[in-house]
Amino acid sequence: MVHYKLTYFDARGLAETARQLFVLADVEFEDNRLTVEEFQKLKPSLPAGQVPILTVDGFEISQSATIWRYLARKFGYAGKTPEEEATADSIVDHFKDFLNSFKHYGAGLFFGKTQEELDRARKEIVEPAVQVYFSILKNQLEKTKTGYLVGSELTYADVAVAENLTTLKNTAFFHPEEEKSIASFHQKVLETPKLKEYLEKRKFSTL
Amino acid sequence: MVHYKLTYFDARGLAETARQLFVLADVEFEDNRLTVEEFQKLKPSLPAGQVPILTVDGFEISQSATIWRYLARKFGYAGKTPEEEATADSIVDHFKDFLNSFKHYGAGLFFGKTQEELDRARKEIVEPAVQVYFSILKNQLEKTKTGYLVGSELTYADVAVAENLTTLKNTAFFHPEEEKSIASFHQKVLETPKLKEYLEKRKFSTL
Known part of the structure; x- marks a missing residue:
């Protein structure tokens, strides 16, 4: 089974669309919610110092809309044509x-x-x-x-x-x-x- | 034949990637370049008052990255997986x-x-x-x-x-x-x- 891990703050914000796509597709994921302090520690290692980050069996995707589109295409919510x-x-x-x-x-x-x-x-x-x-x-x-x-x-x-x-x-x-x-x-x-x-x-x- | 019309200023800016995708794919398109005055006239009719706009047989697409991605997928420049x-x-x-x-x-x-x-x-x-x-x-x-x-x-x-x-x-x-x-x-x-x-x-x- 593919392991999805979504890293973001403990907020809806830019991650919630991804979470809801998992819900719609009935696919499990690790909902990794950072405190502001945890985020500050992780920040230097992140592309442009930003969350959300989605990892798919270790493959890392940054940028919220890209993450949503990737999941939407996998799960059939990207449009039909x-x-x-x-x-x-x-x-x-x-x-x-x-x-x-x-x-x-x-x-x-x-x-x-x-x-x-x-x-x-x-x-x-x-x-x-x-x-x-x-x-x-x-x-x-x-x-x-x-x-x-x-x-x-x-x-x-x-x-x-x-x-x-x-x-x-x-x-x-x-x-x-x-x-x-x-x-x-x-x-x-x-x-x-x-x-x-x-x-x-x-x-x-x-x- | 599909009629592509790309509307933008007379500049490279946010339209040039689309122009180059047409060049790479050897596909003809109408390169509609507006003066600032022509743009001001058209602006109220544009989504968010913005260019570039691509029309594909009359179907209108706004937002530069969306236009590039649409053409990239059509022409095989969007990535292989x-x-x-x-x-x-x-x-x-x-x-x-x-x-x-x-x-x-x-x-x-x-x-x-x-x-x-x-x-x-x-x-x-x-x-x-x-x-x-x-x-x-x-x-x-x-x-x-x-x-x-x-x-x-x-x-x-x-x-x-x-x-x-x-x-x-x-x-x-x-x-x-x-x-x-x-x-x-x-x-x-x-x-x-x-x-x-x-x-x-x-x-x-x-x-």
């Missing part, structure tokens, strides 16, 4: 661009910035980025008309985006009552049977 | 992280920032990022020992990184005499027969 794969990849790249803005708030929260700094990041950086990002999601949902972002079945793009919407809801950037189509997409993904069961048992974390 | 694909994707994601730093200089140059602003971006943002990025490339070249970044044949990761090394050389961030393994990788990719022929005819642009 080259065009669906490109659509999923593109949405995930737009999502990662959004994260480059969101991290000014999210990493600030995780590493304990002041309320004033967080408020400034919210207003000046994250809120404008949410507008751009949500317009991409809404256009895409209008195109597919299936309730999913790509084609007619769940892909890793849905998992990544829905997972992040939970974070944006927890941090008051996403108000479901104001964003009907995104809210119903979010709900649809969370109700995927295997995910639903997993999410009911998952411990709460803001990020 | 799921692990090689993940390695190529990961290098490209690290490269894109680097670009998030480099853009403070590169976009500054393209859109005419002052010399003082460019000097500050060089020293405070780009030079530290170059160190991190080059250490990833050197580790990878040491792993493969083939002169390529992934396995033993050219992939889209090599094309993207080598293309950007030309930019880093033009802007004095990459000094081949100080970085032997990266320099010999760069040279090896530039000497790929079809690329070599193309590069000899390509008009010079810094970025």
Whole structure:
């Protein structure tokens, strides 16, 4: 049996999409969650000093979206045609661009910035980025008309985006009552049977 | 015949890897180069207001790395196994992280920032990022020992990184005499027969 080991902080963040792909595929993995101190020790040995890292029987993969895509292709959540794969990849790249803005708030929260700094990041950086990002999601949902972002079945793009919407809801950037189509997409993904069961048992974390 | 149309500025930047994949595969494409004014007109209709955009018989793909990966898979430059694909994707994601730093200089140059602003971006943002990025490339070249970044044949990761090394050389961030393994990788990719022929005819642009 292949041994998968996923190394990240004790948070959802950039690792949770990978965890949920394992859940969807019913595949066991070692969920290696580091304290900030453990991470600092490991950091010099990591490519660009970053987590998550996935090891597959010792073969190491860095970069979150690459890890998700690798698992998505293995487990059948990458899209059914080259065009669906490109659509999923593109949405995930737009999502990662959004994260480059969101991290000014999210990493600030995780590493304990002041309320004033967080408020400034919210207003000046994250809120404008949410507008751009949500317009991409809404256009895409209008195109597919299936309730999913790509084609007619769940892909890793849905998992990544829905997972992040939970974070944006927890941090008051996403108000479901104001964003009907995104809210119903979010709900649809969370109700995927295997995910639903997993999410009911998952411990709460803001990020 | 499939009609490919690649829309970008009249620059190498984020489109050139796609152009070179077309060259490598001997596939014709429409090279739609916008002036800054034309781009401003088109911007409101683009996902996240960004180029490059690839259309494939009208099917639109946004996000540069997604476009490169789509073409790489079609044309056989994506890696030969799921692990090689993940390695190529990961290098490209690290490269894109680097670009998030480099853009403070590169976009500054393209859109005419002052010399003082460019000097500050060089020293405070780009030079530290170059160190991190080059250490990833050197580790990878040491792993493969083939002169390529992934396995033993050219992939889209090599094309993207080598293309950007030309930019880093033009802007004095990459000094081949100080970085032997990266320099010999760069040279090896530039000497790929079809690329070599193309590069000899390509008009010079810094970025």
